[in-house]
Amino acid sequence: MENLAKNLWVIPLLPLLAATVGTFLPRRLHRVTAGLSVAALATAAILAAAAFLSVVRGGALYSNVPWFETGTLSVRVGWILDPLSAAMLLMITVVGTLIFIFSTGYMAEDPDSGRFFCFLSLFAAAMLGLILSNSLLLLFICWELVGLASYLLIGFWYSRPPAADAARKAFLTTRIGDLGFLVGLIWLYSESGTVLFYDQGAGCLEPAALSGIAGRATAGGLALGTAISLLLFCGAVGKSGQLPLHVWLPDAMEGPTPVSALIHAATMVAAGVFLMARMFPLVALGGSAELPAPALVVMAWTGALTALFGALTAVAQTDIKRILAYSTISQLGFMMMGLATGGPAVGMVHLLTHAFFKALLFLGAGSVIHGCHGEQDIRHLGGLRRRMPLTFATYAVGMMALSGVPVFFSGFWSKDAILHSLSHWAPSRVPFLLGVLTAAVTAFYMTRQMIYVFAGTSRGPDSAHAHEGSPVLTVPLGILAGASIALSAVTTPFRPWLEHFLSPASTPSESGSVWGILILSALACGAGLAAGGILYRNLGVALKTGRDPLERWVPRMYTLMRDRFRFDEFYRATLVKWVGAAAWISAALDQSLGSVFRDLASFAASAGSWLSRTVDQGVLNASFDDGCQAARDAGGLLSRTHDGQPQRSLRILIAGVIALAAGLLFLATS
Amino acid sequence: MLAFPLYLCFASALGLLLWRRTASRLPHWITLATCGLGLLLTVTAVIQRTPGAEVVTLVRLPWIPTWGAEFHLAADGLSASLLVLTGIASVGGVLFSWNVQDRPGEFFSLYLTLIGAVYGVFLSWDLLLFFVFYELAIIPKYLLIARWGSTRRDYAAMKLALYSFLGSAAVLVGIVALYATSGLNTLDLSALARHSFPPSTQAWAFPVLFAGFAILAGLWPLHTWAPTGHVAAPTAASMLLAGVIMKLGAYGCLRIALPLLPEGARESRFVFGVLAVAGIVWGALVALRQRDFKFVIGYSSVSHMGFVILGLAMATPLALSGAVLQMISHGIIAGLLFAVVGRMVYDRTHTRDLEELGAHRLGKTLPFAAVTFVLAGFASMGVPGFSGFIAELQILLGTWPVSGRLVAVAGFGILLGAAYVLRAVHLGFFRGDDSPPLEALAPPAPITVPEVLGSGLLLVSTVGLGLFPGFVLDWIQPALAGPFFDGLRRVMVP
Secondary structure (H helix, E strand, O other), rough: OOHHOOOOOOOHHHHHHHHHHHHHHHHHHHHHHHHHEEEEEHHHHHHHHHHHHHHOOEEEEEEEEEEEEOOOOEEEEEEOOOHHHHHHHHHHEEEEHHHHHHHHHHOOOOOOHHHHHHHHHHHHHHHHHHHHEEEHHHHHHHHHHHHHHHHHHHHOOOOOOOHHHHHHHHHHHHHHHHHHHHHHHHHHHHHHHOEOOOOOOOOOOOHHHHHOOOOOEEOOOOOOOHHHHHHHHHHHHOOOOOOOOOOOOHHHHHHOOHHHHHHHHHHHHHHHHHHHHHOOOHHHOOOOOOOOHHHHHHHHHHHHHHHHHHHHHHHOOOEEHHHHHHHHHHHHHHHHOOOHHHHHHHHHHHHHHHHHHHHHHHHHHHHHHHHHOOEHHHOOOOOOOHHHHHHHHHHHHHHHHHHOOOOOOOOHHHHHHHHHHHOOOOOOOOOHHHEEEEEHHHHHHHHHHHHHHOOOOOOOHHHHHHOOOOOOHHHHHHHHHHHHHHHHHHHHOOOHHHHHHHHHOOOOOHHHHHHHHHHHHHHHHHHHHHHHHHHHOOHHHHOOOOOHHHHOHHHHHHHHHHHHHHHHHHHOOOOOHHHHHHHHHHHHHHHHHHHHHHHHHHHHHHHHHHHHHHHHHHHHHHHHHHHHHHHHHHHHHHOOOOOOOOOOOOOOHHHHHHHHHHHHHHHHHO | OOOOOHHHHHHHHHHHHOOOOOOOOOOOOOOHHHHHHHHHHHHHHHHOOOOOOOEEEEEEEEEOOOEEEEEEEEOOHHHHHHHHHHHHHHHHHHHEEEEEOOHHHHHHHHHHHHHHHHHHHHHHHHHHHHHHHHHHHHHHHHHHHHHHEEEEEEEEHHHHHHHHHHHHHHHHHHHHHHHHHHOOOEEEEEHHOOOOOOOOHHHHHHHHHHHHHHHHOOOOOOOOOOHHHHHHOOOOHHHHHHHHHHHHHHHHHHHHHHHOHHHHHHHHHOOOOOOOHHHHHHHHHHOOOOEHHHHHHHHHHHHHHHHHHHHHHHOOHHHHHHHHHHHHHHHHHHHHHHHHHHHHHHHHOOOEEHHHHHOOHHEEEEOHHHHHHHHHHHHHHOOOOOOHHHEEEEEEEHHOOHHHHHHHHHHHHHHHHHHHHHHHHHHHHHOOOHHOOOOOOOOOOOOHHHHHHHHHHHHHHHHHHHHOHHHHHHHHHHHHHHHHHHHHHHOOOO
C-alpha cells in the first residue's frame, strides 16, 4: 500500500512518456505513435484497476515530496489515492483507453494523426495528474495543462478558421475562471500556510487548518472560507461550462470528435465538479442542513440555472455535436446541484455515470459523422437506423441513459439521487422544480435528436450512402453501452454501493421518499419522451416547409433557444468590445506617451534655454557689461596717474611706501 | 573564476576591433568561443562552490583612494544566478547572429563590450565601479541599434540612449547622496548596507534611485524606449536588450536601492507597486493591438518586467525571490521570442507585419520556427512547466499580504498575456484558410544549425527552470536571507 502511494506518479507518467516519444518520431510513423499512446493508457488502466481495488479494500493514502524552497515556504507536492481519486482514476483510464482505440480508426486517414495522439496523451497525463494530486498547487498546474491540451486539440485542424477561433476562445474563457482559482489559491496559501490537502494533520483540508479559517471574516463581511471557496468556484465555472462562462464549450466541438468525447464530455469539463468535490470540506465550512454554507447555495443556483439553460438550448440546435455539447453543459449543472445539495458523493456518482454514457453518445456521433463523410447537420441526416444498426443500438442506450429512462440505465439512478437531495434542500424549492423540468426537457431533446438522425428516411446525399465503421469504431461503443447499463447495479438507492464508496459517511435515505422521487423522475422522463415523439412523428413532412416542428409551434422561443439566448452576442457587444477599446486607448496613448515626454522634455529644454538666455543677457551679461564699464571707468581714472610724468609717479610711489611703512609700524606697535 | 568572463569579453572585444580582417566567419567563432567559455567558466564556478549568502570577493584593488572607490568585484547567489543568465543569453545571441555579414568584426566587438559591461554590473561591489559599467553598457547599445538596426533605427537608438541617460542621471544623484550622507568615505556596498541612513534622506533618495534604475527595467510610464528600441535593434541586440539589459535596472534596484534604503522602500512601496501593475496591464493591452510582430514581443517585455518591478516594490522575501526568478525567466523567454521573430521569421520573409505574414503560411513552411514560438509563447503566458509560472506565482504570493487588489489586477494582466500570445501565434503562423491569398512566395530558407542549437539552449533552460526551480532558488534564497539584506528584512515585515 505504501509503495502504491509513493509510485502513483507512474500512472500519469505513462501517457506523458508516450507523448514525449511520439513527439520525436517522424511523421510517417504515426501508427507507432497511436499504438504507443493506446498501450500506455491501457497499462495505466490496469494499474488504475489495481489501485482502485486496493482502495476498496483499504482506506485513503497519500505521500508528499518536497519540490523547492523559496522565501519562507517549502513547496511540497504529493499524490493521493482516496475513493474520490480512485474512482476518477478508473473512469478516466477506462473511458480514455476506449476513446483512444476509437481514435485509431477515426483519425486513420489524417496525415497528422501522430500529432493528434501526442496531444491526446499529453492531455491524459495532465488529467490523471490533476485527479491524483494532493496539493492545490499541483492540481492547478495540471488544471492549466489540461486547458493547454484542450486548446491544442480543439485547434487541431487549425487551418479551419472556426477551429482556430474556438481554440482561442476556449483557452481564454476558461482562463477567466482560472484567474479566480489562482487568487483563491494564493489566498488559501496565505491563510493556512500550505496548499497540501492532507499532510498528517497539517493539510489545508484537515481540521486544524479548517478551524483556523472558520469563523473569520474578510473585509467585505464575507466569511473567509466562503470567499476562498467562491474564488475556487470561478475556476470550476470556467472549466465545467457553467453559466456565465459556458460559451466556449459548444464552440469546442470544432475539435475532432474523440476529443469532444474525452475532453469536452467525460473528463476535463468534469474537473470543475471534481475540484469542488475535492475542496468540499472547505466549501461546506460553517454550514448546516438547515442553513448551508453560502458557497454551496451559490453553487446550487448556478447549477440549476445552467442545467435548465443547457437543456433548453440543446432543444433548438441542428448540429449533432452541439446538441450533445449543450446537453453536457446541462448535465454539469446537474452535477453541481447534486454536489451542492447532497454532498460530493451525489455529484460524483452522476459525474461517473455521465462520463460513460456521454462518451458513448459522442463516439456514436463520431461514428455517424465518420459514416456520413463529415455531415454533422441533423437536418441532412435521417434513416440511419437501418444503415448503421450497431451505432443506432448503442446510441439508443446512451440516449436512454441520458434521458433517464427508468430501471436499466445508470443515468436514471444518478439523476434521481440528485433530484432526491434537491427535494430535501432547505433554502429553496426552486432548484428542485428546475431540475425536474430539466429532466423532462432532456428526454425531449434527445428524442428529437434520435428521430432526426436515425428515424425516417435519409435527407441528404451523405447519409444516403452511410456505412457502419470498422470494429475499431463499434467495439468501444458496445463496451461503453454495456458500462452505461451495468453501472446501474451499483447506483440504485436500494444498493448505493458507489455512493457509499465515495462518501462512507452519507446516510441512506428513507425508503418512502425514495419512491416518490423515483416516480416523479420517471414521469418527467416519460413526458419528455412522449412530447418529443408526438411533435416529431411526422418529421419528414414537417421539414418540407424548412422549419422545425417546434419552431412552428413556438417560433419566438425557438429562435431565442437557437440563438443560445444570445450570450455570445452579449459578450461581443460588451466584454470583448471593452477590452478592445481599452487596448485601442492604451495603444493610442502609448504612442503619445512618448511624444508627451518628448514635448515635456523639449519644453523644459527650451524653457531652460530661454531662462538662461534671459538671465544671461539681463543679469549676467548686463552685470558683465556694467563690470566692464566700471572697469573701463576705473581704468580711465587710474590712467590719469599714468600720464608719463616720472616725478609724479615717483612721488606717488614714495608716498605709498611711506604710508605702507607707517601702517606696518602702527600694526607692529599696537 | 567568476570574474574571468568579464576580462575575456573585453579582451576579445578589443582584439576584434584592432584586427580588421573580418570578412570571414572568424569573428563569429571568436565571439561564440568567448561567450561559450564565459558560460562554461561561470557554471564551473557555481558548481565548484554553490553560491549563497556569502559575498565572495573576487578582486579588490584600490582605485581612487581619496573617494574610497575601489576596483572591487564580488558575487553572492544573486549575482551568480544572473551571471548564468548572461552567459546563456550571450551564447544564444551569437547563435542567432550567425548570419551577420555587415562588418562582423565591429558588430561582435560591440556585442562583447555590451556583455562585458553586463558582467561588470553584476559583479561590482563598489558603487562607482557599478555606475561605470552601467554607463558603459549604453554606448554599444546605441551603436548596435544605430548601425545595424532596422525600422527607425536612429530615432530608436537616440530615444533609448536619452531614456538611459535620464535614468542614469537619477541614479548618479542617488549614489552621490548615499556617498555624501553616509560620511563613511566609502563606496563599498557591504559597508553602506550596514549603515542606516536617516529616514529623511531615505524618503527622497529611495524614489530617485529606484525610479532611476527602474526606467531601464521598463517602469511605466517611462517604458516607451523599450519597445521602440527592441524593434529597431538587430536580433542579437534585441535578445540582449530584453534579456539582460533590462535586468540591469532591476538588479540596481535590488542590489542598491532596496538594501541600502529600506525605510524609503517601505514608504513608497505602494506607489511603485501601482506603477508596476499599471505596466503589466498596459503593456499587455498595447501588445494586443500591435501589427508589427516585434512590437508585440516588445510590449510583452514591458508587461513581464512589470512583474519584476512589482516583486521588487513589495520586497517581501517571496516577492523578491520571485522577482529574481522572473528576471532570469524573462531573460530566456524574451530572448527566444525575439530570436524567432527577428532571426527566423524577419530575416527570411522581410516582413514583420502580422497581417502580411499569413501569406507565408509559416506553420507549414517553417514548422521549427512555429513550434519554437508556440512553446516560447506558452512559457511567456505563464503555463506551468515553464519558468515564468513559478516566478510570477511567487511574486503574486509575496504581493498578497501587502495588497490583494494589486494581485487581482496583475492577474488580469496574465489573462491579457494569454490573449496577445494566442493572437500572435494565430496571425503569425497558423492563419490557415483565413490567410491572405497565396502569392508566388519563395519558400523560406531552411532553418540553420545555429538556430536549432540556440533555440534548444533557451528552451531547455526555461523548461529546466520551470520543473526544477530549486536549482536556482537554492542560490537566490540564501542570498536574500543573508546579512546583506538584513536591514530590508527588518523593515519589510509583511
